[in-house]
Amino acid sequence: MIARRSLPFSLPRTACAALSAAILLTAAAPAIGAVESDRTKRYTLGSHHGPYMVMVAAIHPLRGGNDTGLTPAEAADRVCWELRDQGIPAYVYAMNTETQSLVTLSPDGQEKERLMATMRGGVCVLAGNFKTADDKIAQKLLKHIKTKVKCPTLEPEAATGGFVRTKGGGFFQATNGRPRSALSRAFVTVNPLLDSAQLQRLRKINDPLLVRLNSGEEYGLHKCKGNYSVVVKEFRGRTLTQVSGTKSADVGERVDVSGDLSEAGREAWELCQILRNRENQEAYVWHDRHRSVVTIGSFSSPKDPEAVRTARKWAAKPADTGVPTPVTVAVPKGERDIRKAERYWLLEVTPYAMPVPNM
Template structure:
């Protein structure tokens, strides 16, 4: 079996350390650390879930015959002898199928290629978790502890004993590593990563601020209810723009969103969205601290890549853009004429001259996970 220290996995969320009596005797120093008793029951398996920390440490991974047993044995040893909340997680990889390469074949079709090593395998990963942030106290200490640990499983397991590549790597490392590196054990390449079972939305840096969320969540035509990833912005209504830094600070501190122009902008957006809905159009409105917009449609993609590297725009997206864009004409100016654009309107409310596809704003779900009760 092979120990893949270069495996990069996305990970995230959770929380829990079972504080129960274990079937194993704890090491002598365990009692010196409060609240650190970790369950280590040989009759159980400890599989990773979304509740085992947004951030974890990937200790190592195993593949090949006996990989699953080795991963479970290591988890048990880390729990019993090191007091670490370790878990297993597995993922399958298949490199036997052909893939589309660069260029074209002699018939003008996309070039088909195969991996040099066309194999399929399942990797069993050992994670140490329950970190809420990467800066949490204890992360660095735990990481160093894992990197220097020398669990017995790496000496006794079938897969590790028969891992020729790992043996060669170890010999090379012993020959070239610095004194500091030589202190590292078989998990010396451990690193902090995200819980792969949490959705990507959990890790959005900040998400929508609370004030903007309140402005939109109860609206009848709120863009937050749009099911797609993209929509087409057909109208934009801007409020007042403040440049004075003192006033900006006051607005942020007091959560001020008013102002006659901003209120008028929001009212126009709601009226236009309502008028479009009456025509059977899938219209949405969205308001933030500086403007309000109206959009039409819901799409999973704006377009598809072409062979020449350009994007073939989604026909439905293009139809909406063309349907609401302004008309062209000419205007007389000093010294001649110039192209002019006349925006379309509905019930006296004008559309943008050039509608554009935009990404649908999504509410960060990190707060929802953070509010879950601890178990």
């Protein structure tokens, strides 16, 4: 069944042009200029799009088939072209599961998870490329699509039995109190191709304690441009706790940090400096309530070949005794006898990739 959304169009050409330009300036598009709309092409959604987008329409096959209208793929392509004709970068995404979870976001950044009930053959149309859910242009685009954009394929043609038939041969359910438009239920979501770690990075850390601990770090892990970095050393402390009786408004100022945790933070900072200044490594530091970690590198995923090579490079090496020997970073450089070293650190036996936090 085609569950679509669409609307009559009356926005002045100058306003359309201004909105299109604004969308392009915030988009992750390869170039600034007119949005391409080629009827011979399918504009397929990729993981590099977004990460925040407007879900324009989710088109499902009609139970029992539909001999008179377009297939979901044909309808999605047409809607995509029609949006692009109006300067809106749009993409199609084929759903291949019975149900799919999507994270939707309100203008104030509140997340809600909704299940899209789908059947094989369903296709979505998404539009825009925005860095945040509350991006002003994203919210303007959402309103524009819901109230002004006209997609002829989804334009209402006739109503019957509680359903509205579109000019593309599809149907959407008429709802009391809503406009007779297939586009009126558009919403902001995240790119459905992003994995759980990438989604986690999109969610900003709102713990004031972690913000306080990490905001002053010159090489804080949150400044890493990749999605992942490889942990080469963990420094475990005790805990970081809120002082009894504090309120949320002052929690960032009244924190009880154990001496062990403070020492872990200092150790991590010192190791990071040595890795950067002496070993020429892209090292970062991250502090949380129970530990401080030092990481190396910036990678797109934990399976990135460079991430794998980095983990292997800094992993413990086999020894004749059968017990792996951890890599040692010592001061002075090259000192193998830790009893003679001024400072030394034994790195993790098995380094691992961790998602880069968003702060």
